[in-house]
Amino acid sequence: MLVSGQLLLNDLPDRARTAPGYVRIEGDQIAEVVTGEAPAECDAGGPACLICPGFIDTHLHLPQFDMQGAHGLPLLEWLERSTFPDERKWADADYAAAMAERAMRRLFSHGTTGICAYSTVHADATRAALQAACQLGIRGVIGQSLMDRNAPDDLCRPADQLIDETTSLLDDFPPGGRVAAAVTPRFAISCTDELLAAAGRLAAERDATVQSHLAETIPECEWAADLFGGARYVDIYRDAGLLTERSIYGHCIYLSAEDRRTMADRGALAAHCPTANSFLRAGAMDRRATLSEGVTLTLGSDIGAGYEASMVRVGRAMIETASSIGESFPVAAEAWRQITAGNAAALGWQDAGHLRVGAPADLVLIEPSVPWLGANVDPLSMLMFAWDDRWLTHCWARGELAYCRG
Ligand code: GUN
């Protein structure tokens, strides 16, 4: 398979650029990346197309795909009224399997080929979602949401049961694979001390990815402090052994400089989710301050609090959020890099996020209907701000065609 167009290049540390050329896919890998003139006989693309590494979404909830846009309530009320009732449906593993497949196909249609995803508290549903990921070819981690308090009774489990179940998922989907289970304490509020500590031990034993939420809203921060004897929110995770280079914390809005340094010292990642933050009116994350304290940032859709499946739109929301709080304006080329190589590097997926020979062929082909290659404009900025989902014509995951428009 030979695909021609403008190659999205991530060779600069902080921004993307483009150059004309072509990519050859062989089996599940990128076999050739050539800048310069493309052969006349190509299977897809053209000079005004963009060939991009597949997008990576570092924070989303698979069981929440049917509730995007439902009730823009404050976080804790939204969980109670919208989220938990929808997550309850994953008690039926067949329902979960079908929904996970539908969610992944939808992600492919938006060019997302890598995910860090939450399932529900249900072990069978989580296993079904992991199996769907293996079958469909999406890359990433999926974790059983661990909850043993402060959620409806039927969505809580005893801590030892949760740890046994997640252990079994890690046995079957070990870290390091294209699809792996993750240790996913939902947030400190839904976990006892015992559960957090056991989750920290399990993650360390297995070198597993940890996912959780941190400091998304002020009432959440106050409740966490009440539950954990006034501890700083980030220290609750640190003391449980959950703050490591393998951990990804969604939101991270209400953190002090000291909290951010704690994260930076441990190498923990902050997943910025700008669309979810505006939907739940959570507040705006100070991206520059977070970066300047040395925290590694990723970007995520946070579906279903996030209302956008497209990482291009989430990238645009990152720019808009930054400008709304008067931060120096991140340029679109920085956002394009973030949703590809930036997220990949933060997750330690060294072979993702680049058009590179030998890398898994996780690719997107974009055919804009605007003359984006004009001489006097920043072409990547034009694409991001004028973005139209209909431009995305193909998505390949591990070399297989995962989406084709029409
Ligand atoms: N905090 C705990 N659970 C959730 C969730 O499902 N979504 C968001 N946005 N925040 C959370």
Ligand code: ZN
């Ligand atoms: Zn979330």
